[in-house]
Amino acid sequence: MHSSIRLPELRVILWMALLAAGLAANTSWAQSAPSARRTGHALWVGGEYSNISAGFPYQSGQRLWGAGVFADYHLTSHIGLEGEARFLRFNNFYGETEDNYLGGVRYMARDFGRFQPYAQVLVGDGKIQYPFGIGSGDYFALAPAAGTNYRLSRRFSLRAEYEYQIWPGSPNIAGEPDHRITPQGVHVGVAFRLFR
DSSP, X not given: OOOSOOHHHHHHHHHHHHHHHHHHHHHHHSOOOOTTOOOOOEEEEEEEEEEEEOOOSTTOOOEEEEEEEEEEEESSXXXXXXXXXXXXXXXXXXXXXXXXXXXXXXXXXXXXXXXEEEXXXXXXEEEEEOGGXXXXXXXXXXXXXXXXXXXXXXXXXXXXXXXXXXXXXXXXXXXXXXXXXXXXXXXXXXXXXXXX
């Protein structure tokens, strides 16, 4: 098994990096913030629905559905910390399930009306129960993502994002092809601001 990143994974990471750079450049063109503006500290918590291309079996097209919870703490108006747990248990392929426990940093662009685009990179644990009861695995997960929040009110917002996970060292099962598990898909959810 080799440990280098395959070309399709590298393309996704490069596109996410370009998106983050574009968001950063877009923010730098904005006028300076008024001196009376708040610091941006806020804690948002919420739940989400996920629809993910499972990544195993390789090229199966199998999709898993599930629910998750997240917390997003804004350190400034543009930088935040994200933590999430996701449980993909529905539409499984002969008993296959996936869980994620991820955390990392988020960059939020300036607001466009009620929309606030963001890019984030999370790392953590990806767990899988393989189909047919052939075993389970625990893998390091790298998860770049991009999305947007849509503010409904001062306390509530909707969010939608696309995430591409890379699980190096997977599946590492004897007799299986040497293709990393790369779950990818969309998450949509609702968040509530606890404090600001």
